[in-house]
Amino acid sequence: MAASSETRIPIGRALPGYHVHLVDDDMQPVPLGWPGQILVSGAAVAAGYLNNESLTREKFIINRSPSSLTSRGYLTGDMARMLTDGSLVYIGRIESDSQIKLRGIRIELNDIAASIIKTSDGVVANAAVVVRDAEQNSFLVAYVVFSANKAPSDPAQYLEQLLPELPLPVYMRPAQGIPLDRLPMSASGKLDRKALSALELPSNPIHTPASKSTVDSLSQTEHRLKGVWDEALGHTGIPITKRSNFFATGGNSLLLLKVQAGILQEFGQRIALTELFRASTLASLATTIESSIGTTAEDMTDQVASSSSSINWLVETDAGDLSEWTKPQQMAILTRNTASLTVVVSGATGFLGRAIVNQLQELGNVSQIHCVAVRNLESDAARLLEQSTDKVVLHAGDLSLPFLGMLEEEARLLFSEADVIIHNGADVSFMKPYESLRAPNLGSTKEFVRLVAPRQVPFHFVSTAGVGLLAGKDVVEECTISSTDAASSLSQVDGYIASKWASETYLENATHRTGLPVQIYRPSSITGDGAPALDILHNVLQFSRQMRAVPEMTRWRGHLDLVDVHLVARGLVHRAIIAEPVEESRITVLHLSGEQVIPVEDAKQYLEKETGYRFRILSIEGWVVEAERLGLHPLVGAYLRTIASREEPIYFPRLQTSMKW
Ligand SMILES: NC(=O)c1ccc[n+]([C@@H]2O[C@H](COP(=O)([O-])OP(=O)(O)OC[C@H]3O[C@@H](n4cnc5c(N)ncnc54)[C@H](OP(=O)(O)O)[C@@H]3O)[C@@H](O)[C@H]2O)c1
Numbered sequence: 001m002a003a004s005s006e007t008r009i010p011i012g013r014a015l016p017g018y019h020v021h022l023v024d025d026d027m028q029p030v031p032l033g034w035p036g037q038i039l040v041s042g043a044a045v046a047a048g049y050l051n052n053e054s055l056t057r058e059k060f061i062i063n064r065s066p067s068s069l070t071s072r073g074y075l076t077g078d079m080a081r082m083l084t085d086g087s088l089v090y091i092g093r094i095e096s097d098s099q100i101k102l103r104g105i106r107i108e109l110n111d112i113a114a115s116i117i118k119t120s121d122g123v124v125a126n127a128a129v130v131v132r133d134a135e136q137n138s139f140l141v142a143y144v145v146f147s148a149n150k151a152p153s154d155p156a157q158y159l160e161q162l163l164p165e166l167p168l169p170v171y172m173r174p175a176q177g178i179p180l181d182r183l184p185m186s187a188s189g190k191l192d193r194k195a196l197s198a199l200e201l202p203s204n205p206i207h208t209p210a211s212k213s214t215v216d217s218l219s220q221t222e223h224r225l226k227g228v229w230d231e232a233l234g235h236t237g238i239p240i241t242k243r244s245n246f247f248a249t250g251g252n253s254l255l256l257l258k259v260q261a262g263i264l265q266e267f268g269q270r271i272a273l274t275e276l277f278r279a280s281t282l283a284s285l286a287t288t289i290e291s292s293i294g295t296t297a298e299d300m301t302d303q304v305a306s307s308s309s310s311i312n313w314l315v316e317t318d319a320g321d322l323s324e325w326t327k328p329q330q331m332a333i334l335t336r337n338t339a340s341l342t343v344v345v346s347g348a349t350g351f352l353g354r355a356i357v358n359q360l361q362e363l364g365n366v367s368q369i370h371c372v373a374v375r376n377l378e379s380d381a382a383r384l385l386e387q388s389t390d391k392v393v394l395h396a397g398d399l400s401l402p403f404l405g406m407l408e409e410e411a412r413l414l415f416s417e418a419d420v421i422i423h424n425g426a427d428v429s430f431m432k433p434y435e436s437l438r439a440p441n442l443g444s445t446k447e448f449v450r451l452v453a454p455r456q457v458p459f460h461f462v463s464t465a466g467v468g469l470l471a472g473k474d475v476v477e478e479c480t481i482s483s484t485d486a487a488s489s490l491s492q493v494d495g496y497i498a499s500k501w502a503s504e505t506y507l508e509n510a511t512h513r514t515g516l517p518v519q520i521y522r523p524s525s526i527t528g529d530g531a532p533a534l535d536i537l538h539n540v541l542q543f544s545r546q547m548r549a550v551p552e553m554t555r556w557r558g559h560l561d562l563v564d565v566h567l568v569a570r571g572l573v574h575r576a577i578i579a580e581p582v583e584e585s586r587i588t589v590l591h592l593s594g595e596q597v598i599p600v601e602d603a604k605q606y607l608e609k610e611t612g613y614r615f616r617i618l619s620i621e622g623w624v625v626e627a628e629r630l631g632l633h634p635l636v637g638a639y640l641r642t643i644a645s646r647e648e649p650i651y652f653p654r655l656q657t658s659m660k661w
Helices: 053-059 109-120 155-165 193-198 220-233 253-267 273-278 282-292 297-308 320-325 351-362 377-387 408-417 434-455 465-471 483-487 495-514 536-547 565-578 600-611 620-629 634-644
Strands: 009-012 019-023 036-041 073-082 088-093 099-102 105-108 124-134 137-146 176-179 341-346 366-374 392-396 420-423 459-462 518-523 525-527 549-551 556-564 587-592 596-599 616-618 650-652
Touching: 019 073, 053 073, 099 137, 105 109, 109 124, 109 137, 109 155, 124 193, 137 155, 155 176, 220 253, 220 282, 253 273, 253 634, 273 282, 273 434, 273 634, 320 434, 320 495, 341 351, 341 408, 341 565, 351 366, 351 377, 351 565, 408 434, 420 434, 420 565, 434 459, 434 495, 459 495, 459 565, 465 483, 465 495, 465 518, 483 495, 495 518, 495 587, 518 565, 525 536, 525 565, 536 549, 536 600, 536 620, 536 634, 549 600, 549 620, 556 565, 556 600, 565 587, 596 600, 616 620, 620 634
Parallel strands: 137 176, 341 366, 341 420, 366 392, 420 459, 459 518, 518 587, 525 556, 549 616, 556 650
Antiparallel strands: 009 088, 019 036, 036 073, 073 088, 099 105, 124 137, 556 596
8 A cells, every 4th residue: 555645744653651563454463664554552552442342342452463462452543654763654544535445456546646746747736536436347537636827738638648657556547537627625624535526527538628539539440449448358437548558447468468369350460469568558559550451460570679769778878867976975985784784675576586585584694684666465475474584674665666666754764774785676578668667677776776876885786688689799798788789789679678778777877977886687597486477488498398399499599598596596695795895886797697508409409308208399389379278378478479470580699607606
């Protein structure tokens, strides 16, 4: 749950005689940094309400309190987060009508309103968000009041552009924006949400009467495409217009496969999934379909490959925003107590992240491991917590958000204590376009640097061997890849690799500008139990073993470079914690690769030797069909089909490494 920026109030610590715990709905303590209800216990807590047994039973808890608590506790109905120094930040009342649950996710509506106002940069003076119901579905509607002197000429169009670009997770982005002259207030001067929810939604959704870009002005292609979306999404109740974003209207990667099949049926066109990810609005996808009619599959593939060619990479990787940290007098010198290190890690819930945290826990000189931008306590985070010691502290957040989704106070406090940063988290998706990966991958790197540059905290960044493709060499050395080398190849690589290269280059610029010591790690293909479900090479190897058949790789060139996840984690943790700290003003690169290097043409032989069986060679299409029958994820199948349709060879460059495994 996010905290409302309007109600973030530091409230210090418990008074003497009281203990404060933050608990979840099941009365279990929440991790540090996580929002929870304040439960007060201690000798000074009253016995209950006078003459009100039912309320006493509800609010005063005896014997069903968290394990650490043996006395009576009082549930205050107030929400707070605990900061690393033990102090509390008040979030709001638990019964607050601004906190809702939408499709199982708790959402703070005031955060969305605050984000609209902030992102509009003065155009929106006030905003409120409510959840509305249509048919069997709920969706978010934003009501906005424009500033008198900055109101846009086409308010509806302005909102259509603003809302999908809010720096919020997709599920928090309102599906509709409606301009109002003023927000309704109750007699006590508070926002009257009931009155807002009672307002009739415009019959022509999203738009004001002034707007022309309405549902009935959809082009013929858009109209037919909308039918395909409706079919894939079911009845979400969220209105679909030209500028609707598939992912903001309830779509996800798997539903995109349905859209792909629907487009094939409706238009007779096969649109590559990477292109579907890129053209995620109704209008842009309709344009893509129109331009694909009469276009060959090869032309389409070229369009996919060059989807990021319009980006100005100099601007993208510029570290000019760090100018305030270039003055030495503003930098506090980092005094690192090497006997008791505080390490901040991102991506701790992932495949490599869990291995890194496990290694860090083993080290006597690491006293605290702060896992930041943890998205979902119920999923992998719960698993991480089960395996971890009390050195591990989880902080809720998201890599795409300012301050990595933490409260500003929490982020500043945390980074003022950090001795080492390991930025390992990333959206690892080969299908998504660069534009979708910019915020979680490059944006998070910039956010980290902004938080650590003032103290020059050594920064360890997990990149990928894939950036080696941009070096334009058969053998890639352990050094940074300059913009000049990469320029001609950036449009040929997928958005994920581009986002990693952009992060590396931004870090290089940041080091030159501020002196920030940076270590870049480029792991090759990481193997081991728990590899991400969509990891391409892992799937190819696993299903090949199962089927005793390899896909035909005649257009694949170079080497498959495999390295075990625990070795990667060990190599990284050794360099980050045990080895000499990275020197100031230096950026160095380490290739975590080369444990097992298999020339692509020997892959079949390698698997035969490993398993003792003979292997068949299947066409990529034949291999995918057979693997899908055995459970290959449809997105992996779709990706393999996409690359199979490309004419040009697929390269796996050889990485030089100084690691001795
Ligand atoms: N696996 C490989 O073969 C390989 C090779 C080279 C480089 N790498 C790099 O190694 C790092 C770890 O990869 P992995 O294989 O461990 O992948 P993974 O299992 O998918 O882990 C990615 C981690 O990043 C987190 N994350 C993604 N988007 C986020 C967001 N918007 N906000 C907060 N957290 C977010 C994930 O959180 P959730 O748990 O919430 O999803 C997860 O903890 C990545 O930087 C990747 O580029 C991996």
